[in-house]
Structure formats: C-alpha cells, structure tokens
Amino acid sequence: MNSSQWIVYHAGKISLRVDRRIPRTAAGLILAALIILVLHVGIGEYTIAPMDVLRTIIGQQLGDQNFHFVVMELRMPRALVAWLVGAALGASGALIQGLTRNPLASPDLTGVTAGASAAAVTLIIFLPQTPDFWLPIAAFCGGLLIAAMLYLLAWRDASSAGGDSPIRLILVGIGLSAALGAFTSFALTFGELWYVQRAMMWLTGSVYATDWVDVNLILPWLIVCLLLAVYGARDLNALNLGEDIAQGLGLRLTFKRGFLLVLSVALAAITVTVAGIIGFVGLIAPHIARRLVGTMHEGLVPTAAFVGGFIVILADFIGRTILQPTEIPCGIITSIVGVPFFVYLLWKREKIS
Amino acid sequence: MTVLQAEKLSLSYDRDLIIDRLDLETPTGQITALIGPNGCGKSTLLRGLARLLRPQHGSVLLDGRAIHTMPTKQLARELGILPQAPTAPEGITVRELVAQGRYPHQDWFQQWSHADEQALQRALKRTGLIPLIDRAMDTLSGGQRQRAWIAMALAQETDILLLDEPTTYLDLAHQLEVLELLEKLNQEGKTIIMVLHDLNHAAYYASHLVALSEGKIFAQGTAQEVITESIVRHVFGVESQIIHHPATGAPLCLPIRRYQP
Structure with missing residues (x-):
C-alpha cells in the first residue's frame, strides 16, 4: 500500500496518523529556538558564553555567582515569554486562517488583539483596584467581542454563493482596530499618569521586563489552549473544505466553529496580557508552516506555533542586540518584516484573480 | 438498501419559501435527476435532502427516520453530498x-x-x-x-450520493466522463440523486427525472414521460421539439428559437 506521505501507527483499534514532514520539522524548529534562546540569554550588558549559559541552565555551579541570577532570573523568563507568545500567536493565526478560509486573516489584522488590548487598558485605567488576575479575562472578553462583531459584519464563507472577497474581513478588521485605537488613546489621555504608564505596555508589543510571574500567568492557559487547538485541528480540516462539505461530512458546524473561534481569540488574548500587540506573527507563521508541512491542520497548527515561537524569540533577540544599548521592541521588528510580507500576499492574490 | 424521501417538506431561505409542502420518494439504487429552470428550487431541495437546510415544515426521512434528528456523523456514513463547484484549500x-x-x-x-x-x-x-x-x-x-x-x-x-450540478464548468468531454463515472457507480449499487442543468444529459443518464417548477414537483417519471414538449413548455417556458437519439433512442429536446431574425 502506498502511504508514503504519512506515518501511521496501528495498535488494535487505535490508529494514529502524522505527516512524514512533521517530526523533523518540529525538531528543527525547536532546536533553532533553543539556539536563539542560549544566545539571547547570554548576550547583553553582562555577556555570558553560550557554554556557560547551558551549564547554568542545567544547574551546574559556576565560578561566577552572578551567572545564575542573570541567566535564570533576569533573562530566561523574558526569552521564554517571547517564545510562548509567538507560539500562541502562530497557533491563533493558523486557527483563524483555517476557520475563515482566508489567507490574510490573523488575530491582529482582524482587530481581535486590539479589542483585547482596549479591554485591558480600560480595566487598568478606569478600574485600577481590580486584581491582575482579571486582566487576561478582560483581554479575552475584549477579543471575543471583536470576534463576534467580525462575525456579524464581515463573515462570508468563501464557498457560499457570491463568496465575498477575503479583503472584506481585513477591511472591517482594520476599521475596528482604528476605532479601538482611538478609544485606547482617549483612555490614556484622560487616565491618571501612574495608571497610564502601566497601560502603555499594552500598546507597544514588547516582552521587555517580563519575569517568572508573567511566565506563570500565561503558561497554564497556553498549555490548555494549545492542546485544545491540536485536538480541534482535525475538525478544522473538514471546515477548511467549506461549510457545505464540512456539514456533509458530519461536522457539527455551529458548535465546532464557535469552539475553534473562541480558542483562537483566547490564544491571542493571552499574548496581549503579557506582551501587548505583537503584529504580523499570527499572519506569517501559518504561511511558513504551510510551506513546511502542508495544509492539514493537525500538523499545521503545532508547526505554526513552533514557527511563531521562533519568530518572536528571534525578533526579540535582534531587537535587543542590533542597536545596543538601545532596545527595539520585538513588535516593531515583526512589523518591519510583516508589512512587506502582507503586501506580497495581497499582490499574489491580485495575480491569481 | 436505504430509502430517502421527503414528506410535506417546506424549505426557505431568509423567510422566502422556496419549496412548498413537497412529497418525493427517490427510487433506491437508481439515478434521479432534479431538473427545472433557475430559481425553481432544485438546488434548495437537494440541500434540504442533505440536511444542509433545516426544514420549515415536514421532514426528510432516511429509512423512515427524520434526518434532522439523527446524529450528523452517523448520517454522514449513509448520505454523501457534493455541492456545486467546491473550492479546495x-x-x-x-x-x-x-x-x-x-x-x-x-x-x-x-x-x-x-x-x-x-x-x-x-x-x-x-x-x-x-x-x-x-x-x-x-x-x-x-x-x-x-x-x-x-x-x-x-x-x-455511503449508500446514497447527492450532487449539485456535478458538470458545471467542465467541457463536453469531461462532462461525459463525470456522468459515465456516476453511471458506473450506480451500477455498482449506489443511489445517486443529482441536480442537472442539461435536459439531454438528464434524459440520457438518469432513470428517474423530477421536473420542478416554482417549488413544486410538476412531473416525474422516466425520461420518456418527463421530457415532452408540453412539460418543457410549462416548466421552462420554452417551445421545443422532442426527437429521439438516433443511436440510443433517448429523448432529445431541441428548443425552437422564439424570434425569427
């Protein structure tokens, strides 16, 4: 039997299937991220050689007592947050592109991250007594509200009669983002200075000064959401063939689509609570992942997460080192790369149609 | 063998009633073609039979069970649907x-x-x-x-396969290729129900034709019974002459132009 594209594992009634490209792609992306992580953690005002970084990470006592503090307390959490945020954005983008069958969709271009950020800023400035625990929840609700508005204003299934242009979703998203941006600026103008300073980080898209508290805040949510995303990926394959075919294949359309949309919003909202809006990662990562492992979502979603993680940790590394000692927020680096990529995608669509 | 039928089925799009209390029993193990002019409701009926549209009234029955109450995945193992001109990722x-x-x-x-x-x-x-x-x-x-x-x-x-205009956008050779494939599948036991635009294709490949007009069944039966000058006039509003295919004997509908230049 010819099954060269897949690795299939059988055990009694259980059978698992994975595309042949996925294990080595995932291993390669994780290794690449680890290399950047070691460099990222080692380089800075106080430089530590890569081998010493590795030894410190695995817990060896070294001559210099500062190594442990610099590596594990100062720089490691930031690098980890960068990777985690990127992974969440990549997975979120893969979900929303599959759901809308729209290669231009992403959590930032649709306004979902702007909604999450506006909700977080509102909470900080107007309800400053609220415990931090509520911030991710507020961000999630803000993102969800925007997703609901998008659904009402711009959702068109590409397979349905008179299938609308994917540009519509993006235009509505940009409109919503602009309105939310105006609202956020308003809140910042009238808020008290101290709270405004705290809220500013929600706008920049940076992992600057993140610590283990941030890692612990997002990690449990991320693990749950990423596992659910991989679980839902098989349904996404059916959805990606269009509403009619998905239903014909026995997919519970409304329920599964709602579930995956909420998941995509949750993943994006989590990133906003620690890093603000980091643009274009959710757009680019799924495209790169598709080149690497094809269009089937059980492979695409985790691969997009690995690609996203690699992009953000690399962007933060570049942002930290390129103009030392000045730091460039990683969101600016991703946008510098992202804008031309977005234009390229638009240009490619024009050429097809 | 599985039997698919509609019972007093009403279907609507955005409150417009498209199919009005329609009764239909599709013959098991045969090829049924739904024909009729644009907007007569043939695609809507097919979508209703495939549970892509929820009935306003009445029901679609598969072996006597209403398909809207069946688990959708179970139904998908008995009933397949191919929409018109699907697009692949x-x-x-x-x-x-x-x-x-x-x-x-x-x-x-x-x-x-x-x-x-x-x-x-x-x-x-x-x-x-x-x-x-x-x-x-x-x-x-x-x-x-x-x-x-x-x-x-x-x-x-699945035992039953529903198709909405499977020959759209194909040239003549590929149209015939697709229809002959469906014919072969039918000979192997699959019940096929499809919407077809081309009357001559329907007459040639389908053993049961259902002509729809304004959301109701105007006529149904074999090609000989349905492809007649009077039915074509009523359903499509077109004058025609029906002849028989010199090679196969199937009825052929030749429309007559309305205005002489």
Whole structure:
C-alpha cells in the first residue's frame, strides 16, 4: 500500500496518523529556538558564553555567582515569554486562517488583539483596584467581542454563493482596530499618569521586563489552549473544505466553529496580557508552516506555533542586540518584516484573480 | 438498501419559501435527476435532502427516520453530498482531499484505520486518480479536480450520493466522463440523486427525472414521460421539439428559437 506521505501507527483499534514532514520539522524548529534562546540569554550588558549559559541552565555551579541570577532570573523568563507568545500567536493565526478560509486573516489584522488590548487598558485605567488576575479575562472578553462583531459584519464563507472577497474581513478588521485605537488613546489621555504608564505596555508589543510571574500567568492557559487547538485541528480540516462539505461530512458546524473561534481569540488574548500587540506573527507563521508541512491542520497548527515561537524569540533577540544599548521592541521588528510580507500576499492574490 | 424521501417538506431561505409542502420518494439504487429552470428550487431541495437546510415544515426521512434528528456523523456514513463547484484549500494534495471523506468514520483515537486506507485506495482507483495521488489540487485540470471531489465523496462509503450540478464548468468531454463515472457507480449499487442543468444529459443518464417548477414537483417519471414538449413548455417556458437519439433512442429536446431574425 502506498502511504508514503504519512506515518501511521496501528495498535488494535487505535490508529494514529502524522505527516512524514512533521517530526523533523518540529525538531528543527525547536532546536533553532533553543539556539536563539542560549544566545539571547547570554548576550547583553553582562555577556555570558553560550557554554556557560547551558551549564547554568542545567544547574551546574559556576565560578561566577552572578551567572545564575542573570541567566535564570533576569533573562530566561523574558526569552521564554517571547517564545510562548509567538507560539500562541502562530497557533491563533493558523486557527483563524483555517476557520475563515482566508489567507490574510490573523488575530491582529482582524482587530481581535486590539479589542483585547482596549479591554485591558480600560480595566487598568478606569478600574485600577481590580486584581491582575482579571486582566487576561478582560483581554479575552475584549477579543471575543471583536470576534463576534467580525462575525456579524464581515463573515462570508468563501464557498457560499457570491463568496465575498477575503479583503472584506481585513477591511472591517482594520476599521475596528482604528476605532479601538482611538478609544485606547482617549483612555490614556484622560487616565491618571501612574495608571497610564502601566497601560502603555499594552500598546507597544514588547516582552521587555517580563519575569517568572508573567511566565506563570500565561503558561497554564497556553498549555490548555494549545492542546485544545491540536485536538480541534482535525475538525478544522473538514471546515477548511467549506461549510457545505464540512456539514456533509458530519461536522457539527455551529458548535465546532464557535469552539475553534473562541480558542483562537483566547490564544491571542493571552499574548496581549503579557506582551501587548505583537503584529504580523499570527499572519506569517501559518504561511511558513504551510510551506513546511502542508495544509492539514493537525500538523499545521503545532508547526505554526513552533514557527511563531521562533519568530518572536528571534525578533526579540535582534531587537535587543542590533542597536545596543538601545532596545527595539520585538513588535516593531515583526512589523518591519510583516508589512512587506502582507503586501506580497495581497499582490499574489491580485495575480491569481 | 436505504430509502430517502421527503414528506410535506417546506424549505426557505431568509423567510422566502422556496419549496412548498413537497412529497418525493427517490427510487433506491437508481439515478434521479432534479431538473427545472433557475430559481425553481432544485438546488434548495437537494440541500434540504442533505440536511444542509433545516426544514420549515415536514421532514426528510432516511429509512423512515427524520434526518434532522439523527446524529450528523452517523448520517454522514449513509448520505454523501457534493455541492456545486467546491473550492479546495491552497496546496492540498489529492490524497489529503480524498482522505477527508473518511472523517465521519474516524475519531481522535482512530485517525487512520486499515478500513480508511482501503476506502481511500478504492475511491482513487475507481476515479482513476492513483497516478495523481501526490499532486496538489491546484495543478489539476477541471475534470481531474471534479473526479477528486467525487473520490472524496466515494471514500465516505455511503449508500446514497447527492450532487449539485456535478458538470458545471467542465467541457463536453469531461462532462461525459463525470456522468459515465456516476453511471458506473450506480451500477455498482449506489443511489445517486443529482441536480442537472442539461435536459439531454438528464434524459440520457438518469432513470428517474423530477421536473420542478416554482417549488413544486410538476412531473416525474422516466425520461420518456418527463421530457415532452408540453412539460418543457410549462416548466421552462420554452417551445421545443422532442426527437429521439438516433443511436440510443433517448429523448432529445431541441428548443425552437422564439424570434425569427
């Protein structure tokens, strides 16, 4: 039997299937991220050689007592947050592109991250007594509200009669983002200075000064959401063939689509609570992942997460080192790369149609 | 054998009633063609039969059970649907697309059983796609692409297959290729119900024709019974002359132009 594209594992009634490209792609992306992580953690005002970084990470006592503090307390959490945020954005983008069958969709271009950020800023400035625990929840609700508005204003299934242009979703998203941006600026103008300073980080898209508290805040949510995303990926394959075919294949359309949309919003909202809006990662990562492992979502979603993680940790590394000692927020680096990529995608669509 | 029928079925789009209390029993093991002018409700009826539209009144019955109360995945193992001109995701290969037909037979711990692989191979062989198995859908011709979609519906291994204008956008040779494939599948036991635009194709390939007009069945029966000058006049508003195919004897509808230049 010819099954060269897949690795299939059988055990009694259980059978698992994975595309042949996925294990080595995932291993390669994780290794690449680890290399950047070691460099990222080692380089800075106080430089530590890569081998010493590795030894410190695995817990060896070294001559210099500062190594442990610099590596594990100062720089490691930031690098980890960068990777985690990127992974969440990549997975979120893969979900929303599959759901809308729209290669231009992403959590930032649709306004979902702007909604999450506006909700977080509102909470900080107007309800400053609220415990931090509520911030991710507020961000999630803000993102969800925007997703609901998008659904009402711009959702068109590409397979349905008179299938609308994917540009519509993006235009509505940009409109919503602009309105939310105006609202956020308003809140910042009238808020008290101290709270405004705290809220500013929600706008920049940076992992600057993140610590283990941030890692612990997002990690449990991320693990749950990423596992659910991989679980839902098989349904996404059916959805990606269009509403009619998905239903014909026995997919519970409304329920599964709602579930995956909420998941995509949750993943994006989590990133906003620690890093603000980091643009274009959710757009680019799924495209790169598709080149690497094809269009089937059980492979695409985790691969997009690995690609996203690699992009953000690399962007933060570049942002930290390129103009030392000045730091460039990683969101600016991703946008510098992202804008031309977005234009390229638009240009490619024009050429097809 | 499974029987699909509609009972006092009413279907509507955005509150416009398209199908009005329609009764239909599709003959098991045969090819049924739904014909009629644009807007007569033939595609709507097909969508209703495939549970893509929820009935306003009445019901669609599969072996006497209302399909809207059945678990959708279970129904998908008995009833396949291929919509009009479906679009494949960019970059998807023939193997990946056809394998999607196994979705209703799978769950998370049974992602690719031996039965899945066998069904995939059968469907590919049946449609002559084995040589193209690893090709991306975007690189295929229109006819090959349509065969791949049919292969996906075949991999679903249902007794009944519903198709909405399976020959749209195909040239004559590929239209015949698709219709002959469906005919062969029917001879192997599959019940086929499809919407067809071309009356002559319907007369040639279908054993049961259902002519719809304004959401109601105007006439049904064999090609000889349905393709008549009077029915074509009533249903399509077109004057025609019906002759018989010199080679096969099937009725052929020749429209008569309305205005002489």
